[in-house]
Amino acid sequence: xxxxxxxxxxxxxxxxxxxxxxxxxxxxxxxxxxxxxxxxxxxxxxxxxxxxxxxxxxxxxxxxxxxxxxxxxxxxxxxxxxxxxxxxxxxxxxxxxxxxxxxxxxxxxxx
Amino acid sequence: xxxxxxxxxxxxxxxxxxxxxxxxxxxxxxxxxxxxxxxxxxxxxxxxxxxxxxxxxxxxxxxxxxxxxxxxxxxxxxxxxxxxxxxxxxxxxxxxxxxxxxxxxxxxxxxxxx
Numbered sequence: 001x002x003x004x005x006x007x008x009x010x011x012x013x014x015x016x017x018x019x020x021x022x023x024x025x026x027x028x029x030x031x032x033x034x035x036x037x038x039x040x041x042x043x044x045x046x047x048x049x050x051x052x053x054x055x056x057x058x059x060x061x062x063x064x065x066x067x068x069x070x071x072x073x074x075x076x077x078x079x080x081x082x083x084x085x086x087x088x089x090x091x092x093x094x095x096x097x098x099x100x101x102x103x104x105x106x107x108x109x110x111x
Numbered sequence: 112x113x114x115x116x117x118x119x120x121x122x123x124x125x126x127x128x129x130x131x132x133x134x135x136x137x138x139x140x141x142x143x144x145x146x147x148x149x150x151x152x153x154x155x156x157x158x159x160x161x162x163x164x165x166x167x168x169x170x171x172x173x174x175x176x177x178x179x180x181x182x183x184x185x186x187x188x189x190x191x192x193x194x195x196x197x198x199x200x201x202x203x204x205x206x207x208x209x210x211x212x213x214x215x216x217x218x219x220x221x222x223x224x225x
Contacts, residue, residue, distance in 0.1 A: 002153075004153075006153070009151075032212050034212075034213075034214075036214075041218070041219075042218055042219075043115075043201050043203075043216030043217050043218050043219055044154070044201070044214075044216050045216065046213045046214065049212075049213075089153060089154065091154075093212055096161065097142050097144075097159070097161070097205060097212060098156060098159065098169065099144075099154075099156065099214065100156070100170075101146075101153040101154040101155070102153050103151055103152060103153040104153050
C-alpha cells in the first residue's frame, strides 16, 4: 500500500509555465515532507522540504504548499525552464528517518 | 568530497547467484539506507541503519541482507538473486542526529537478474 500518493505521473508544460505536482498521505505520524529532484542516471537530490506546522515554503522558484487538515502537499515550480525537466518525488518521514516516497512525476518543460 | 559512493554501476546476474552491492560514505553520517527504484513504484526502503552494529528492515526487506560494521560502509547482499530483484538500487545517508534529515543519495546500481 502506497503511504504517499503522488500525481500526476507525467507533466508537460511550456517554458514559463507553472507545473504543480500533488501528494497526499494518511499517516499523521509523518513529521517532515521533502521533495527530491532526479535527473536521468543520477540519484535523487533534495530540492525543498517543509514541516507540518508551516503552510507554505519558498526557495527560489520552488514552493511547497502544505494543507495539514487535508493531509495534502504540493510542489509549484514558478517560471519553469527546460533545465527543470526531471523526475520529482515527494516523500514523508516518520521518527527514525524512515522515508516513504511517492511514485514520481516526470516533468518535461518545452522550450 | 566523494559523498556517497556505490559500486558497481551496472550488474547482470543469473537467477540464484549471490552478490554484494557496495555503499560507502565519507561524511561521517550515522544513518544509512538502501532503496530500490522501480517504474511506477517510486523509491522503496529495503533496509536501514542508525549506526555501526544497528540495522533494521524497511518496506521490502525480503531477499536482502545488510550489516554495518563501520560508520562508512553499508553493503547490501542478495543471497539468491531472483528476476523480481531487477531494479535500480540507491544507497542514501544522512546525519540523523542534529538539524537535518536531508538524505544524500549515491548514483545508483542498475541490476538485472536473468
